[in-house]
Structure formats: C-alpha cells, structure tokens
Amino acid sequence: MTSALLSLTLALGLxxxxxxxxxxxxxxLAPPLEARVQTLGKHLRCAVCQGLSVADSPSSMARxxxxxxxxxxxxxxxxxxxxxxxxxxxxxxxxxxPRAEGFNWFVWLGPIAxxxxxxxxxxxxxxxxxxxxxxxxxxxxxxxxxxxxxxTEDVDPYLAAVRRELER
Amino acid sequence: xxxxxGNALVLGGLAFAAFGAVVGLVTGMRRTEAxxxxxxxxxxxxxxxxxxxxxxxxxxxxxxxxxVKYVAQxxxxxxxxxxxxxxxxxxxxxxxxxxxxxxxxxxxxFAWLHRREHARYMSLALGTMLAVGVFFAFLIAGPAxxxxxxxxxxxxxxxxxxxxxxxxxxxxxxxMLYSGYVGMTVPFGVAVAGLLxxxxxxxxxxxxxxxxxVAWLFLSVGIILGSWWAYAVLGWGGYWAWDPVENASFLPxxxxxxxxxxxxxxxxxxxxKLWTLSLALASFVLTILGTxxxxxxxxxxxxxxxxxxxxxxxxxxxxVLLVVCIGLLAARGHLLIPEGRLxxxxxxxxxxxxxxxxxxxxxxxxxxxxxxxLVSEAVRGIRVSVGEPYFNKMAVPGGIAVLFLMGVxxxxxxxxxxxxxxxxxxxxxxxxxxxxxxxxFAVGLRGVxxxxxxxxxxFVTVITLRELALPVTVRMRxxxxxxxxxxxxxASKARRRFGGYVVHxxxxxxxxxxxASSSYVEHTSGTLRLGQTMNLGGYQMKYLGLSSGEEPxxxxxxxxxxxxAPNGSVTELRPRMNYYERSTDPIGTPAxxxxxxxxxxxxxxxxxxxxxxxxxxxxxxPLVGWIWYSIPxxxxxxxxSLWPQRRSAAVAARPAPAVGAGPPVAGDAERGAA
Numbered sequence: 001m002t003s004a005l006l007s008l009t010l011a012l013g014l015x016x017x018x019x020x021x022x023x024x025x026x027x028x029l030a031p032p033l034e035a036r037v038q039t040l041g042k043h044l045r046c047a048v049c050q051g052l053s054v055a056d057s058p059s060s061m062a063r064x065x066x067x068x069x070x071x072x073x074x075x076x077x078x079x080x081x082x083x084x085x086x087x088x089x090x091x092x093x094x095x096x097x098p099r100a101e102g103f104n105w106f107v108w109l110g111p112i113a114x115x116x117x118x119x120x121x122x123x124x125x126x127x128x129x130x131x132x133x134x135x136x137x138x139x140x141x142x143x144x145x146x147x148x149x150x151x152t153e154d155v156d157p158y159l160a161a162v163r164r165e166l167e168r
Numbered sequence: 169x170x171x172x173x174g175n176a177l178v179l180g181g182l183a184f185a186a187f188g189a190v191v192g193l194v195t196g197m198r199r200t201e202a203x204x205x206x207x208x209x210x211x212x213x214x215x216x217x218x219x220x221x222x223x224x225x226x227x228x229x230x231x232x233x234x235x236v237k238y239v240a241q242x243x244x245x246x247x248x249x250x251x252x253x254x255x256x257x258x259x260x261x262x263x264x265x266x267x268x269x270x271x272x273x274x275x276x277x278f279a280w281l282h283r284r285e286h287a288r289y290m291s292l293a294l295g296t297m298l299a300v301g302v303f304f305a306f307l308i309a310g311p312a313x314x315x316x317x318x319x320x321x322x323x324x325x326x327x328x329x330x331x332x333x334x335x336x337x338x339x340x341x342x343x344m345l346y347s348g349y350v351g352m353t354v355p356f357g358v359a360v361a362g363l364l365x366x367x368x369x370x371x372x373x374x375x376x377x378x379x380x381x382v383a384w385l386f387l388s389v390g391i392i393l394g395s396w397w398a399y400a401v402l403g404w405g406g407y408w409a410w411d412p413v414e415n416a417s418f419l420p421x422x423x424x425x426x427x428x429x430x431x432x433x434x435x436x437x438x439x440x441k442l443w444t445l446s447l448a449l450a451s452f453v454l455t456i457l458g459t460x461x462x463x464x465x466x467x468x469x470x471x472x473x474x475x476x477x478x479x480x481x482x483x484x485x486x487x488v489l490l491v492v493c494i495g496l497l498a499a500r501g502h503l504l505i506p507e508g509r510l511x512x513x514x515x516x517x518x519x520x521x522x523x524x525x526x527x528x529x530x531x532x533x534x535x536x537x538x539x540x541x542l543v544s545e546a547v548r549g550i551r552v553s554v555g556e557p558y559f560n561k562m563a564v565p566g567g568i569a570v571l572f573l574m575g576v577x578x579x580x581x582x583x584x585x586x587x588x589x590x591x592x593x594x595x596x597x598x599x600x601x602x603x604x605x606x607x608x609f610a611v612g613l614r615g616v617x618x619x620x621x622x623x624x625x626x627f628v629t630v631i632t633l634r635e636l637a638l639p640v641t642v643r644m645r646x647x648x649x650x651x652x653x654x655x656x657x658x659a660s661k662a663r664r665r666f667g668g669y670v671v672h673x674x675x676x677x678x679x680x681x682x683x684a685s686s687s688y689v690e691h692t693s694g695t696l697r698l699g700q701t702m703n704l705g706g707y708q709m710k711y712l713g714l715s716s717g718e719e720p721x722x723x724x725x726x727x728x729x730x731x732x733a734p735n736g737s738v739t740e741l742r743p744r745m746n747y748y749e750r751s752t753d754p755i756g757t758p759a760x761x762x763x764x765x766x767x768x769x770x771x772x773x774x775x776x777x778x779x780x781x782x783x784x785x786x787x788x789x790p791l792v793g794w795i796w797y798s799i800p801x802x803x804x805x806x807x808x809s810l811w812p813q814r815r816s817a818a819v820a821a822r823p824a825p826a827v828g829a830g831p832p833v834a835g836d837a838e839r840g841a842a
Contacts, residue, residue, distance in 0.1 A: 038691075045553050051411050053556060056404045058756065058773060058785065096555030098540070103548055107540045111533040111562060118525035122518070125510045 029074055037070050040082055044069070045094050053096055171236045171315040174224040178308045178315070181217030181268065184210045185301035192295020196288055197364065204287040207294050211279045214301055218272035225265055225314065226253055235321045238262055238314035244327030246721050246749060251333050257342045258328035260463055260478070261314035267459075268304050270343075270350040275301065278354050282375065289372065292361035300353050303485050311478045330748040330755050333721060337397040345390030345417060349455040351383025352420060356452035359445050363496040366503050376448060377431045378810060383451075384424045385806040389799055391417050392678075396796045403743075403756040403771035405691070405787040407795065410559040415538045416458030419531055423451040426527035433517045436582055437508030442501050443524070449493045454531075456486055461538070512584045519577035526573065530566040534559065564617055571621065571679055574672050575628035578635050597634075601627030618687040625680045632669050632676070659808060667809030674801030681794035688790045693773065695783040705788035706734030707768050714775060714782070715742070722746045724757075727772050727782045731761060743772040743784065766790045 029037060041055030046062035054065045065086075072082045086094045098104040188210025195203025225238065229252050234240045242255040242262065257263040275297045282290060308314070332338045358376045394417070395407035408414060427447035434444045460482040510518060537554040544552045579593050604626030605619050613619060639662070643654040659666040692704045696711035703709075712728040726744035733739070741759035748755070758771035767789045775782040 043557050045555060051553070051555055052404060052409060056406060056409070058404055058771065091551060093551040093553050096553050097557040097561070098544075098552050098554055103544065104552070106543075107536055107554065107558070110536050111529055114532050115525065115529045118529065122510075122521050122525065125521075126513060126518075 029070060033073055034070075036079065037066070037073050040069050040073070040079060041066050043083070043096050044086055045090075045096050047090060047094070170224055170228040170231075170233050171317050174221050174228070174236070175309070175313070175315040177217045177221040177224060178265075178268075178305060178313075181214050181221065181272075182302065182305035182309050184213035184217060185298045185305050188214060188298040189295050189302055192291040192293075192298060193364075196292035196295055196361070199288060201287040201291070204291050207291050207298075208279060208283065210298060211275055211294055214298060214305075215272040215276040218268045218305075221308070222256070222265060222269040225262065226256055229253065229255060232325075234323070234325055235318050236314070237316035237318055240318045240322050240325050242328045243325040244721075244749075245324050247327045247333070248720050250339065251328060251721070254332070254339050255328035257346070258332045261308075261312045263342070263346075263463070264304065264307050264312045264478075265314055266343075267346055267350060268301075268308055270346050271297075271301055271304060271353060274350055274354055278357075278379065289361055289365065292364050293357040295357075296360040296364075297353055297357035300356070303481075307478060307481060311481050327721065327749070330722075330746070331401065333748070334746060334755055334757060335397055335401045337393055337400065341390060341393040341397050344386050344393055348383050348385075348387025348390050348417075349420070349459060351379065351386055352424070352452040352455045354379040355383070355448045359448040360492075360496065363445065363500045366500050373431060373435065377428060380424055380427055380448065380451070381806060381810055384421065384428065385802065385810075387417065387421050387424065388802050391421060392796055392799055392802075399769075399792075400760070401755075401757065403758040403785075405689075405758075405769055405771070405785065405789075407792070410537075410556050412538050413458075413462045415534050415559075416454075416461045419458060419534060420451045420454040422527050422531040422534070423447050423454060426524045426531075427451060429520045429523050429527075433508075433520050437517050439506040439508040439510070439517065440521075440524075441504035441506060442497065445504070446493075446497060447524075449497070453486070453489050453493060456482070456489060460486060514580055514585050514587075514590060516577060516580045516582045519573055519580050523570070523573045523577065526566055526569045530563060533562045533566070537562070567679060567682075568617070568620060568624065571624045571628060571676070574675065575624065575631050578631055578669070578672075597627045597630040600630045613688070615687055618683045621679060621683040625676050628676050629673070632672050636666065636669050660811075663811055664809045667805045667807070667811075670805030670808060671802055672805075674798040674805060677794050677798040677801065681791045681798070685789040685792035685795075690788040691786070693783065693785045695774075695781050698780045702784075702786075704786050705766075705768075707788065708732040709741075709770070709784070709786070711782055712740070713780075714777065722748050725754075725775065727775060727784070729759075729770065729784070731768060731770075733761070733763075733768070741768075741770055743770045745772055745775075762793055764793065767792050 038055050042053045044054040044065065046052050046054050046057040046059060046065065048061040049057045049059055052062070054062045054069065056062075068085075069082055072085060077085070083095065092099070098107055100108050188207050191203045191210065192207040195201070195207075225236075227233075228236045228239050229243055230249070232239065232243055232245055234243065238259070238261050242259050243252065247255070255262065257266045275294065278297070279290075279294055327333070355376050358372055358379065362372055362376075391414075394414070398409070399405075399407040424447075427444060430440050430444045430447060433440050460479070463478060463482075508517075510521070512518065537558055540554050541552055544550055575597060579590070579597075581590075601623040605623035608619055608622050613622075639658040640651070640654045643649050643658055644651060647654070649657070690705040692702070694702050696702055696709075698711060698713055701708055701710045708731070710730040710732075712730055714725055715728055716723065716725045718724075724744045724746045726742040729741045729743070731739050731741050739761055741761060743759040744757050745754040746757060756771050758769055760770070761768040767787075769787040769789060771785045773783040773785050
C-alpha cells in the first residue's frame with residue numbers, strides 16, 4: 001500500500017519535474033580560467049555541507065556558490081578578490097584552509113615545531129653517546145664489519161646482516 | 169518485556185565489570201593472586217551479559233518490537249532483514265551497545281588465551297579492561313540507553329538512516345572499524361598493568377604487540393572499506409575528505425603503526441621503553457577521543473547521528489584517562505631506563521626513531537587541524553574551517569617521508585653500519601627509482617610530488633622484494649630446497665619480518681594509488697539531451713534516457729548512459745537517485761566502470777523528464793581501485809606476522825647452523841617469535 005502510494009507520488013513528481021533536485025550549473029569557462037574556478041572551489045567550504053568543498057559537493061547550494069566563483073573569475077577578479085568576496089559574506093569559516101595570520105599561525109607552525117623538536121631530541125641522543133657506549137654498551141649487537149663469516153663461502157656482509165636478523 | 173530483559177542484562181554487565189575491575193586492580197596492587205579466579209568469573213559474567221543484551225536487541229529488531237525505543241527509532245517493517253539486523257549499529261544507542269558486544273568478545277578472548285599466565289599480572293590487565301567496560305556499560309545503561317519503553321507503541325518505525333541502507337559495505341565497514349577501536353582496549357589493559365606493577369615484563373611485550381596488531385588490522389581494513397563506501401555511495405567522486413570522523417579513525421591507526429615499529433627497537437636495543445608504552449596508551453586514548461568526536465555531535469558529519477547527551481560522560485572519561493596515563497608514566501618512568509644507545513644515524517634504530525617522529529608529527533597535525541576550529545571558536549570566538557587543502561598540504565610531505573623510510577629502514581643494519589656495504593646496497597634500488605621516475609616523465613606525467621612518489625615507490629618495492637627473496641634464495645642455494653619449500657620455511661622462520669614486508673608492499677600500493685588518483689584525475693560536468701554525447705579522458709558517454717524501478721525499501725530513477733571506453737568496449741552505466749519512504753531528499757548512487765587501470769565514475773546530478781535532459785558529474789580516476797585491492801596484502805601480511813609460532817619450533821630455529829651466523833641474541837628467540 002505505502003509503496004504503491006510512493007510510486008504514485010514519484011510518478012507525479014517525475015511528471016512535474018519537482019524531483020529533479022538541482023538545477024544544472026552554468027557552463028564551464030575556457031580551460032585556464034575553469035582550472036582556476038575549480039582550484040578556488042576546492043578552497044571554499046560549501047555552506048550547507050559537512051566539510052565538503054564547493055567544488056566537491058553535489059548540493060545545489062555548492063553549485064550556486066561555484067557559479068558565483070565562475071562569475072567572479074569571468075569578470076576578471078583575482079583569486080584573492082574572490083576569496084575576500086566569500087569571506088565578506090560567510091566569514092572566515094568559508095575558507096577550508098585557515099589564513100596564515102595571527103592566531104592561525106598556531107595551526108601552521110605547530111607541526112613544524114614538533115618535527116624540529118623531535119629531530120633535535122634524536123640528534124642529542126646520538127651526540128651524548130660515544131663516551132658511554134664504549135664502556136657500557138650492553139647491546140648484544142655486533143657491528144656489521146667484523147661479523148663472523150658463515151660456514152659457507154659467502155662473505156657478503158649484507159647477507160650476513162640478513163642472516164643475523166633471521167636467526168631469531 | 170524485551171526492554172526489561174535487555175536493561176537487566178546491561179545492568180548485570182555493569183555490575184560484573186565494576187566487581188571485576190575493583191577486585192582485579194585491588195588484589196593485583198596488593199600483590200596477591202587470590203583475586204584472580206574472581207576476576208575471571210567477572211569477565212565471563214560481563215561477556216555473557218553483553219552478548220545477551222546484543223542478542224536481545226537483535227531479537228527485538230527482527231521481531232519489530234516497537235515498544236523498545238531504539239527499535240521504534242530505527243526499525244521499519246519495510247526494511248529487508250539484513251538491514252534490520254545491521255540497524256543495530258545504525259544509530260547512536262545501538263552502536264554503543266554493539267561496542268559493548270565487541271568489547272566482551274575481546275576481553276573474553278584475551279582472558280581465555282592467557283588464562284594460564286601470571287595471575288597477578290592478569291588480574292591487573294583484566295581489571296583495567298573491565299574498568300573500561302564499566303564506562304561503556306554505564307553509557308548503555310544511562311545516557312545512551314536503547315531500551316526505553318515507548319508508549320503508545322507505534323505501529324511502524326522510520327527505518328534506519330537511508331544513507332546506511334544504500335550500500336552493502338555498510339554491513340562490513342562499521343563492525344571492522346569498531347573492532348579496531350575496541351581492540352585497542354586490550355593493549356591498553358596490558359600496558360597499564362605493566363606500569364602499575366612497575367616492571368614491564370619483557371614477556372608481556374609480545375601479547376602487547378600482537379593484540380595491537382589485531383586491532384591495527386581491523387582498523388586498517390575498516391578505514392579502507394569506509395573510504396570505499398564514501399566513494400561508492402556519496403557520489404562526490406572522492407574517498408577521503410579529511411572529515412573529522414575520518415580523521416578520528418586515522419589517529420589511533422597512526423600511533424598504533426608507530427608503536428609496532430618502536431617495539432622492535434625496544435626488543436633489539438632495550439631503548440624507547442617509556443616511549444613505546446606511551447604510544448600504546450595514546451592509541452587507546454585516541455580511540456576514545458575518536459568515539460567522542462564521532463558520536464557526541466560536536467562535529468557535523470555523516471557519522472554524528474544526532475545531538476546526544478553522551479558528550480559530558482565522554483569528556484569526563486577522557487579526562488580521567490589522561491590523568492591516569494600521564495600519572496602512570498610519570499610515576500613509573502624511572503623504572504623504564506633505556507639500556508641501549510643510539511650509535512649511528514645510519515642504523516635501523518635511528519630510522520625507526522625518525523619513523524616514529526614522522527608518525528607522531530602526522531598524528532599531531534591531523535589532531536591539531538581537526539580540533540583547531542573548536543579552539544579558535546573558544547579562544548577568539550571566530551569560526552574557522554580546516555579542511556582538505558590544509559591537510560593535503562601538511563600530510564603529503566609526511567606520506568613521502570614514510571615512503572622514503574620504508575625503503576631506507578630495512579636496508580640499514582642494527583647498531584653501526586659499514587659505510588661501503590651500505591652504499592652498495594643502495595645502488596640498484598636507487599637506479600630503479602630513477603628509472604621509474606624517468607619512465608613516468610617520458611610518458612607525459614608531470615608534477616613534483618607524484619613523480620617523487622612513483623620513484624620512491626619503485627625504490628621501496630625493489631628493496632622490499634629483495635628482503636623477502638633473500639632468505640628464500642639462500643635456503644635454495646645452501647639447503648638445496650625447492651622454491652616452494654624455501655618460501656614457506658623462510659616465511660615461517662621469521663614470520664614478523666616476512667609479514668611486515670608484505671604489509672609494506674600493501675602500503676606502497678595504497679600510496680601509489682592515492683598519488684595517481686588524486687594527481688591525474690580528470691573531471692567534467694554537463695547536461696545532456698537524449699541521444700547527445702559528451703567526452704572525457706577517451707571515454708564517450710551517450711544519454712539514452714531514464715528508467716525507474718522499485719526495490720523493497722526504495723524506489724529509484726536511473727539515467728541510462730552508454731559508455732564507450734578508450735579500448736572500444738561499450739557498457740551501459742546507470743547512475744541513479746534513490747527515494748526512501750521516510751526521507752525527503754533523494755540519495756544518489758554513482759555508477760562506476762572499474763578497471764585495473766582506472767575507474768570511470770559517474771553521478772547523476774539532476775534530471776528532467778519533460779525536457780529530456782540529465783546532468784552528470786563525471787570523473788576518471790587512474791589506479792584508484794588499488795586502494796581497496798591492497799586489503800588482501802595487508803590481511804595476509806598481518807596474519808603471517810600474527811600466526812602463532814610454537815615455542816619449541818622457535819627455540820629449535822636458533823641453533824640451526826646454516827641460518828645462525830652471528831651470536832644468538834640472548835633470550836630473544838622465544839619472545840621475538842611469541
């Protein structure tokens with residue numbers, strides 16, 4: 001019963017075209033300009049979606065926004081001007097990539113600081129070592145060069161290292 | 169009736185978990201073994217209650233008992249049986265209940281497999297896991313209770329979320345991911361037990377690593393299936409959007425991967441003990457944080473079902489976890505003194521240290537990017553977004569570093585290397601890498617990142633295959649074994665090594681597929697009239713008309729499109745829109761023509777019966793299918809590593825004269841293989 005009703009409404013909907021969920025977008029521009037439109041679209045957030053960009057989202061809102069980008073680009077606006085246009089209307093939130101300014105530096109420099117700090121720590125480990133290592137090295141490892149040659153004729157040190165790894 | 173029984177079972181589970189947690193932790197700390205049998209009984213009780221509660225819910229769903237709140241919320245008589253069962257995890261309350269089920273299975277399996285281990289240690293480990301069980305049982309019993317009684321009892325329900333009914337992957341992806349998430353509870357329990365006792369028994373490193381590997385495998389497969397689902401269902405032509413929830417699943421994966429690498433350094437060099445345990449704890453905390461981000465509705469996402477009131481409970485739990493973890497690490501850190509030293513930057517241990525740094529840096533970046541919008545809004549009152557462009561910019565160099573290390577690490581020996589030998593080992597792989605890059609350039613591929621990625625992929629593949637083949641050829645030469653026997657024995661003598669390299673190959677496949685499909689994607693969109701054609705990347709499409717049909721739970725409209733591939737083969741694709749009974753917006757299903765080389769991907773954007781037009785979004789993705797084809801490699805590799813090695817076999821392997829050349833590594837033989 002319900003499904004019969006559903007198909008009826010669906011048929012009606014189809015006839016009137018009301019189920020066509022979106023309008024087709026405006027026509028693409030010439031290739032170099034359209035490439036800019038797509039790149040800009042990738043950096044703008046669709047206003048009604050869940051974190052998708054204007055270029056990716058299939059929603060009608062996103063298509064309208066992308067059309068606006070296309071219109072602005074066709075008018076000869078620069079990338080920055082297009083961005084500003086959207087920021088003025090939707091706020092900073094519309095940019096999928098936070099601008100590298102003010103408080104936002106945190107999100108850009110944080111990871112770099114972490115990597116730098118980590119590298120320093122690793123290098124420090126290395127530097128502190130030589131004096132201690134000679135005396136107290138408890139590691140069972142033996143450097144590769146003096147590895148005892150296996151019983152066979154094979155003296156390839158690399159092969160020896162692999163063997164040692166396998167013998168466990 | 170069903171509701172009352174279900175509620176009672178959950179409360180029973182809560183009681184068992186609380187009892188077991190208290191007994192386990194208290195007796196474990198008092199250094200007595202008396203509590204252990206009681207902890208085991210509590211575990212069995214907890215398992216029985218959780219499994220029973222889930223069975224009860226499935227029964228209520230299947231029998232359409234709409235007096236149960238959750239069934240009234242997600243059930244529907246029109247939904248096919250499979251999706252009715254699956255709707256157990258299609259909304260918040262059910263998914264937390266299902267979480268309890270998986271947890272019961274994990275804790276039960278751990279308790280059973282290790283029942284003969286050191287009783288005091290087991291008491292602590294199981295006590296910790298049951299403490300986590302208390303939290304989840306409390307969630308099910310309280311804030312996310314699915315058993316509430318409906319009055320009056322509705323005649324029918326709305327059915328599960330339409331998006332979730334749209335594809336068969338929805339049946340596999342969530343349980344996989346949950347199994348990955350919940351699985352981290354076990355290593356967490358083991359690690360906390362070790363810290364509480366104040367001595368990380370070396371013997372416990374093996375279970376710690378193995379259980380992490382189990383969770384890691386589920387998490388990997390779950391993430392890949394999730395991306396596949398997004399690709400096959402959402403229709404925007406992508407598989408990964410750096411959605412907060414995708415990020416949430418990626419975070420513990422990263423730390424678990426780092427953990428599995430750092431355990432090698434811990435075993436071989438007795439270094440990084442504290443660090444390794446921190447990674448195990450972090451992986452678990454990140455799964456809980458991920459669940460919070462997914463379920464509490466602080467982020468808008470496909471996954472946050474509804475605004476719910478579980479947020480505060482989660483926040484309290486996360487705070488407690490952080491305090492416990494940091495407190496334990498601080499209090500016990502002095503017992504975990506590194507005994508080994510880093511002697512050369514060109515050594516295996518140094519490469520793993522750098523690997524850990526890279527993984528932690530990616531984890532931190534993803535976490536920072538995901539949480540920064542919340543931070544910014546709280547601190548400055550300004551809403552910002554951090555999305556795909558940011559994450560791509562930050563993660564791509566990280567991914568390339570990982571790829572590079574996957575090649576360099578396996579060549580570098582432990583300890584101090586011999587420079588000349590080392591240089592020689594790098595000649596062939598480097599040449600291959602350069603040749604691959606040159607060949608890609610010659611066929612017209614451009615771009616620094618993709619070419620670098622392909623070159624490095626060649627470099628890593630050669631090294632990995634050489635590492636895999638070397639022991640086999642040695643056996644064939646020295647023991648005169650056939651290639652089959654040699655392969656099997658070589659793989660089974662050093663399972664972790666062999667399996668690990670197979671997984672590396674899988675990761676290389678994924679990285680190449682991601683690089684190719686994102687760098688060389690072709691895209692167009694357009695509106696076609698009946699009989700009109702459009703071209704993209706050598707494919708020609710011709711719009712043939714609309715068709716519609718009915719399935720038990722939905723009706724659909726499909727656009728029939730004749731697609732002629734570059735090789736001349738013709739197929740008819742039917743991208744469609746599905747209309748669910750209780751959902752106003754249609755949900756699209758893209759149509760994909762898959763091939764090994766590339767996917768041709770089409771989604772229907774709009775159509776008009778009267779005008780005889782349809783609008784399409786069309787993409788050609790090179791190599792994209794390889795992301796999911798890599799699953800078997802990950803699966804086989806991890807299973808080889810995990811396959812239990814009989815203790816006797818492990819010991820016997822050590823003195824074998826032809827294989828053993830160097831001094832035996834003290835005591836490591838059994839543990840390494842365990």
